[in-house]
Amino acid sequence: MVNELREKVRKLLADGDVELxxxxxxxxxxxxxxxxxxxxxxxxxxLIFDATCGNNPAVYFTKDARRLAKSGRKVGIVVKGxxxxxxxxxxxxxxxxxxxxxxxxxxxxxxxxxxKVADAAGGRxxxxxxxxxxxxxxxxxxxxxxxxxxxxxxxxxxTCVYPDAREYDIFIGEARDRQDGKDQNAALDEFExxxxxxxxxxxxxxxxxxxxxxxxxxxxxxxxxxxxxVDQNDPQWVGKTxxxxxxxxxxxxxxxxxxGRCVECxxxxxxxxxxxxxxxxxxxAAREVEERFxxxxxxxxxxKPAMADFREDEKQDFIMG
Amino acid sequence: xxxxxxxxNMKVEKILVEDPDKALRTFDLSFVNEADxxxxxxxxxxxxxxxxxxxxxxxxxxxxxxxxxGFLRFTVNRTGSVTNEIHCLxxxxxxxxRGPLGNWYPxxxxxxxxxxxxxxxxxxxTLRSLLVYLIxxxxxxxxxxxxxxxxxxDLFLYKDELAEWQKRDDLTLHLTIDNPVxxxxxxxxxxxxxxxxxxxxTENAWVVLCGPPIMIKFTLPVLKELDFPDARVYTxxxxxxxxxxxxxxxxxxxxxxxxxxxxxxxxxxxxxxxEMI
Amino acid sequence: MVRLEKKGFxxxxxxxxxxFAVYAPVTANGKSGFKVIESAEDIDATCLVTDRSPKEVxxxxxxxxxxxxxxxxxxxxxPAKPIAVWGLRGCDSRGLRLLDMVFGSARQMPENEMFQDPxxxxxxxxxxxxxxxxxxxxxxxFCNWLGGDPHGGDGSDVFVVDAGDAFLMEPRTDKGRAFIExxxxxNKASGKDEKKAAQLADAARKMMNPPxxxxxxxxxxxxxxNEDIWDELAAKCVNCGACAFVCPTCHCFDVQDEGKGGKGxxxxxxxSCMFPxxxxxxxxxxxxxLSRDRFRQRFMHKFSYFVDNYGESLCTGCGRCIIACxxxxxxxxxxxxxxxYEDKGAR
Numbered sequence: 001m002v003n004e005l006r007e008k009v010r011k012l013l014a015d016g017d018v019e020l021x022x023x024x025x026x027x028x029x030x031x032x033x034x035x036x037x038x039x040x041x042x043x044x045x046x047l048i049f050d051a052t053c054g055n056n057p058a059v060y061f062t063k064d065a066r067r068l069a070k071s072g073r074k075v076g077i078v079v080k081g082x083x084x085x086x087x088x089x090x091x092x093x094x095x096x097x098x099x100x101x102x103x104x105x106x107x108x109x110x111x112x113x114x115x116k117v118a119d120a121a122g123g124r125x126x127x128x129x130x131x132x133x134x135x136x137x138x139x140x141x142x143x144x145x146x147x148x149x150x151x152x153x154x155x156x157x158x159t160c161v162y163p164d165a166r167e168y169d170i171f172i173g174e175a176r177d178r179q180d181g182k183d184q185n186a187a188l189d190e191f192e193x194x195x196x197x198x199x200x201x202x203x204x205x206x207x208x209x210x211x212x213x214x215x216x217x218x219x220x221x222x223x224x225x226x227x228x229x230v231d232q233n234d235p236q237w238v239g240k241t242x243x244x245x246x247x248x249x250x251x252x253x254x255x256x257x258x259x260g261r262c263v264e265c266x267x268x269x270x271x272x273x274x275x276x277x278x279x280x281x282x283x284x285a286a287r288e289v290e291e292r293f294x295x296x297x298x299x300x301x302x303x304k305p306a307m308a309d310f311r312e313d314e315k316q317d318f319i320m321g
Numbered sequence: 322x323x324x325x326x327x328x329x330n331m332k333v334e335k336i337l338v339e340d341p342d343k344a345l346r347t348f349d350l351s352f353v354n355e356a357d358x359x360x361x362x363x364x365x366x367x368x369x370x371x372x373x374x375x376x377x378x379x380x381x382x383x384x385x386x387x388x389x390x391g392f393l394r395f396t397v398n399r400t401g402s403v404t405n406e407i408h409c410l411x412x413x414x415x416x417x418x419r420g421p422l423g424n425w426y427p428x429x430x431x432x433x434x435x436x437x438x439x440x441x442x443x444x445x446x447t448l449r450s451l452l453v454y455l456i457x458x459x460x461x462x463x464x465x466x467x468x469x470x471x472x473x474x475d476l477f478l479y480k481d482e483l484a485e486w487q488k489r490d491d492l493t494l495h496l497t498i499d500n501p502v503x504x505x506x507x508x509x510x511x512x513x514x515x516x517x518x519x520x521x522x523t524e525n526a527w528v529v530l531c532g533p534p535i536m537i538k539f540t541l542p543v544l545k546e547l548d549f550p551d552a553r554v555y556t557x558x559x560x561x562x563x564x565x566x567x568x569x570x571x572x573x574x575x576x577x578x579x580x581x582x583x584x585x586x587x588x589x590x591x592x593x594x595x596e597m598i
Numbered sequence: 599m600v601r602l603e604k605k606g607f608x609x610x611x612x613x614x615x616x617x618f619a620v621y622a623p624v625t626a627n628g629k630s631g632f633k634v635i636e637s638a639e640d641i642d643a644t645c646l647v648t649d650r651s652p653k654e655v656x657x658x659x660x661x662x663x664x665x666x667x668x669x670x671x672x673x674x675x676x677p678a679k680p681i682a683v684w685g686l687r688g689c690d691s692r693g694l695r696l697l698d699m700v701f702g703s704a705r706q707m708p709e710n711e712m713f714q715d716p717x718x719x720x721x722x723x724x725x726x727x728x729x730x731x732x733x734x735x736x737x738x739x740f741c742n743w744l745g746g747d748p749h750g751g752d753g754s755d756v757f758v759v760d761a762g763d764a765f766l767m768e769p770r771t772d773k774g775r776a777f778i779e780x781x782x783x784x785n786k787a788s789g790k791d792e793k794k795a796a797q798l799a800d801a802a803r804k805m806m807n808p809p810x811x812x813x814x815x816x817x818x819x820x821x822x823x824n825e826d827i828w829d830e831l832a833a834k835c836v837n838c839g840a841c842a843f844v845c846p847t848c849h850c851f852d853v854q855d856e857g858k859g860g861k862g863x864x865x866x867x868x869x870s871c872m873f874p875x876x877x878x879x880x881x882x883x884x885x886x887x888l889s890r891d892r893f894r895q896r897f898m899h900k901f902s903y904f905v906d907n908y909g910e911s912l913c914t915g916c917g918r919c920i921i922a923c924x925x926x927x928x929x930x931x932x933x934x935x936x937x938x939y940e941d942k943g944a945r
Contacts, residue, residue: 027926028738034926035834055925059836064889115628123644125736141734209627211650211659211843214873215924218838231875234402239856240867241660271924273649273840275628324716326663326864327671374666374864375857401880422712561879563853566713567704569869570850571876574885576903581704581713595823595898597885 002049005078005106005172010044012076018102022060023078024053030129030138031114032270035060049078049172051131051149054111055219056267058086061096062224069096077101080108082156082265084165085298086221089261092301093308095224105165107173110149110157111266112136115275117152121145155279156266159185167301188283203248203281209274210247212240216268216278222258229253251281259285260306263298292318325566328372328417329357333410334392341475345443346408347384347396353415363387364425365450366557366585370565371395371407372417379403380562382584383421384446384479386453393418396446396478422565423584426451426529426555428458434527435463437520437549439540441470441512441532445478447557448531456492465492466521470512470536472499495519513539520547528554541588551588558584558591599787599795602765606783611638611684613782618682618726621655623648632683641685646736647916651846652690653697655683656721659843660867663717663853667861680724689741689916691729691753693846698722699908700849717866726777729754729770733798735806738917740930742809746915749799759795766795810934812901812911818936819902823894827939831932832893834925839870841896841919841927847912850876871895897932 005023012018020039025046027034033052038044057077061069068075069090079087084105090096117126117136121143128139137146150158164175194202214230217223230238230250238253239246255262262282269278289295292315295306330353339345352358365386370378379401385394399408410416428451436455440448448469455462467486471477477496487494497508497515508515512532520543528549530540537556544554560572560579567581575594577583602610614620615636623645624633630642631650665672686694699705702722704713732739732748741747751757755774759766766787769775778784822828842848852869856862869876872892878884886892904912913929920928 028920028928028931029926032926037830037833060833063836064887067888119628127737209629212868213839213843213870215836215838215840215922218836219924227875231873236854240852240854240869241865243660267924271838271840273844273922273924322714322716322719323711324664324673325712325714326716327673330670373855374671375855375860375862377855378853404880559879560885561877563851564866566715568701568715568849568851569853569866570871570899571869573899573903575898576906581706595820 001107001172002047005049005104006044006047008104008170008172009038009047009076009078010041012102013038013044014041018074018076020073021047021076021078021104022057023047023104024049024055024057030126030140031112031117047078049106051110051112051136051153052129053080054154054267054270056083056086056221056263056265058083058090058221059219059267061087061090062221065226066095066224069100072097072100074100074102076104078104078106079165079168080106080111080265081160081162081164081166082108082263082298083221084167085162085263086265088167088298088301089222089263089305092298092303092305093261098301102170103165103168105168105171105175107171107176108157108160108163109134110153110160110163111270112149112152113154113270117147120147120152154266154270155187155277156264156269159283160264166299185283185287187280188287191280191284203251204244206277206280207247207251208244210242210251210276211274212242212247212250213273215271215273216276217254219267219271220258220262221265221267222261222263223254225257229257251278255281255285258282260289260293260295260308261297262286325419326564328370328378328419329361330354330415331393331418333412333414333416336410336412339396339443339476339478339480343408344399345396345476345478346399347394347478348407348410349385349392349394350416350418351392358391361393361421363421365428365454366425366447367421367423368447368565368584369393369395369418369420369422370562371397371403372419373403373406374417376406377403378417378419378563378565379407380422380565380580382447382450382557384449386450386457388454388457394449396443398443419565423580424582426585428454431455431527432461433463434525435521436465437526437528438465438467438469439512439516439528439530439532440468441536442472442476443478444531444533444557445469448529449479449482451529452486452492456489459491463525464521466495466519467492468495468497468512468516468519470497470499470510470515470532473502474498474505493521511539512536513543516540517543517547520544523548523550523553526553530554530556551592554588555585556588556591558586599766599768599792600778600784601787601791602767602784604763604765607765608638610781610783611635611641614682614684617679619677619679620682620684621652622684632685635684643685645685646732646734647687647689647739647918649844649918649922651693651844651916651918652683652686653693653846653849655681656694656718656725657697657701657849660865661717663864663866665861665863666857676720680726681721682726682728684728685730686727686754687730687732687916688746688748688750688752688754689739689914690846691727691751692741692746692914693753693916694722694727695753696847696904696908696910696912696914697849705907726773727753727755728767729757731757731759731795731798731802733760733802735802736917737807738920739806739915740810740917741915742803742806743812743930744911744913744915747799748802748806749795759798761791761794761798764791766791810930812933812937815933815937816902816905818939819898822936822939823898825939827935828890828894831935832890835872835889835893835927836925837872837874837889837892838924839868839872840922840924841929842870842872843868844918844922846914846916846918847900871899897929897936901933 024033025036331350630648701715701718729751
């Protein structure tokens with residue numbers, strides 16, 4: 001599959017259909033690939049695709065106040081199902097032009113949670129990684145371990161319903177449709193059973209370890225405000241210290257800002273250097289949006305996100321009783 | 322150990338509104354504690370962090386000269402959250418000051434030389450400090466030429482003092498405005514053009530240049546054209562600041578920290594900095 | 599060199615904790631950092647480089663500078679006990695030494711109190727640093743690129759080697775010597791001990807990746823300052839603060855007032871030159887608007903500006919940024935990229 005990916009990208013660049021292809025390549029860490037920016041056909045061989053490809057590459061369209069999206073450059077982008085939904089969101093929000101993007105879908109079987117692998121490896125450093133048929137093998141000094149991929153996948157992937165891009169220009173292999181039966185989110189069901197006080201306790205326990213590095217916000221394609229509310233100082237909406245009150249406000253408001261726009265890719269949770277369970281609130285918000293408005297983010301690039309749209313016939317029980 | 326982060330108390334003695342839009346106010350502050358006043362020794366070009374508890378701090382060049390004891394003068398432009406609060410101060414209010422910070426205009430080096438002071442807009446603050454200092458030590462310096470330009474006559478700082486200095490015969494003061502205004506008897510034209518017109522000779526001359534980035538950008542080539550060497554042209558740089566004492570890492574341009582290596586730099590030093598000013 | 603039997607370690611820590619607030623690596627929820635410990639059991643001995651760096655012991659994430667109210671300004675109470683840190687790897691103890699160069703004094707006027715940071719000095723000047731040798735460096739460790747050594751102990755008062763059945767300790771400063779002289783439970787180390795330590799040191803050094811050649815990096819960085827290479831190197835950076843916050847030497851901070859109705863406090867909080875508004879001015883002008891300008895600033899500061907001002911790089915090769923970066927920006931690759939970049943003219 002990877003060879004076909006490289007071949008297709010090589011051709012796109014050689015033919016001048018695109019000037020740049022964003023994907024993933026092997027980095028200096030065994031368990032996480034690194035974003036690749038391929039500009040010449042010979043470099044296409046750097047591209048890889050496996051369970052280490054955890055970043056959401058769509059984020060690069062809106063970096064630096066949407067510099068790439070506004071540049072008019074023709075860009076190819078390799079996407080998993082969730083990443084493709086981010087692109088749909090961008091198109092729906094008019095942040096990028098469809099004619100400037102070549103969407104290259106790859107079949108995704110889920111990406112790794114580095115912390116889960118580290119736990120399984122007993123803290124020994126992983127130096128080599130390989131995968132085959134639903135099993136992953138990690139090797140290092142005094143380490144040779146084969147695991148079921150299911151046991152160490154990122155939380156977002158355990159309940160992923162849309163593993164492959166739904167809208168694409170090229171797909172490497174066969175694009176699968178909706179994966180039914182995968183949307184049982186046990187962790188979220190447990191959370192919903194808790195009383196408000198218990199939920200607050202759980203959230204406090206999670207967010208008290210936050211170091212306010214904003215890795216979650218910065219890797220998220222849905223977060224592209226030119227001035228984020230946490231950076232404003234006039235008025236100062238949120239304090240900048242990692243005190244739980246301010247940190248809680250940051251995460252809650254960020255969740256509200258991406259409600260109905262989050263594609264549940266899990267890039268935030270994988271980016272967090274402190275291993276916070278960041279997806280919990282995102283997925284709660286996504287569930288609420290789906291229940292109330294029948295809207296799932298990124299399914300249709302022509303559809304406005306739920307929070308950016310008003311329909312007279314939508315449920316208004318939260319305000320009208 | 323004394324705590325350098327704790328400001329000393331100053332009382333607002335006088336507030337002067339400099340312009341009709343009330344965007345520029347000059348504050349004269351006196352020392353609440355005599356001990357603080359005795360310890361506070363400064364030179365023209367230095368700055369202070371002006372502290373408003375609950376709002377924050379903002380750095381301002383000291384506009385008074387060390388030859389004027391008993392008060393410190395600052396001119397504040399209303400731009401952001403802290404300066405807006407400063408503009409709400411009343412006479413008698415107590416504020417905080419940390420300083421004096423930074424380096425100063427090399428007045429020792431300037432001795433015996435001819436001084437050319439070029440200012441634009443409300444950047445004239447530390448230039449006032451320098452000019453008053455030079456006047457107090459008049460016999461140590463040669464010719465003094467001042468070129469000061471603003472958009473329109475309302476925007477000049479220290480108007481009363483400018484009028485006084487104009488009358489003096491031991492210095493030459495050229496005031497210029499951008500566009501003609503009825504009743505204006507001074508020069509008309511942007512500062513770079515006026516500098517070209519009226520700049521004195523480069524013989525034994527030192528230039529001190531302060532103004533908005535665009536004015537500096539266009540005046541430097543003129544000075545080069547007139548053959549003023551980079552080592553003899555000084556300016557005062559600015560960057561966003563917080564601690565003012567070289568710790569927080571915010572105000573650097575290249576390896577120079579504006580708060581401790583500057584804000585005064587010669588153009589020769591600036592030429593070596595990779596980052597643009 | 600002296601020897602502390604492992605079975606005597608619990609007592610050792612107990613007696614240390616009587617005189618000092620003892621910080622050591624502690625793991626909670628899968629992530630490690632330096633926390634105050636009461637007993638030796640709290641220490642996670644399996645940590646090599648902790649996830650959170652120990653700079654937060656002396657330079658906390660947020661620190662109250664003073665409180666104020668209508669009466670005036672009041673400093674907060676200082677903790678009574680001096681600080682002892684156990685288990686600092688060489689990269690971390692060296693990092694503290696570098697930070698002391700910044701916070702302890704001003705480079706031009708070392709004796710001038712105006713430039714001494716009292717919050718740092720009150721903690722660091724009286725502290726006791728136990729460096730711990732690294733017997734098994736990781737692939738992300740690169741202290742040897744920057745003059746460091748897994749068995750070096752730069753910045754330690756007492757340097758400790760874990761020899762299996764015992765800790766072997768060596769004083770490195772007067773403070774360390776004074777401590778060892780007074781401490782109980784320590785015996786003179788034998789020739790065998792010294793040999794064991796040397797063997798462990800040798801083995802550790804061999805385990806490390808060969809050092810990169812960083813000669814001329816400072817000058818090279820200045821030479822390529824305006825080149826396109828920074829667009830390439832910075833392309834994947836998303837400008838969060840993960841690298842700066844886990845780094846043992848990054849020290850940029852913000853100062854904020856938090857108050858209401860005439861009462862409040864002035865706080866200093868970690869900040870990062872990578873954040874978009876770090877250099878944003880009130881006028882709206884931002885000298886480092888582009889991601890790649892901020893990215894470049896971090897590396898210039900670490901390997902060029904700090905060298906200009908203090909003679910050493912502001913990086914100790916701990917590798918935390920390599921592990922923490924959400925997009926795997928690898929500081930070693932950035933440095934290699936700069937060194938191997940050919941000027942357009944030269945091609």
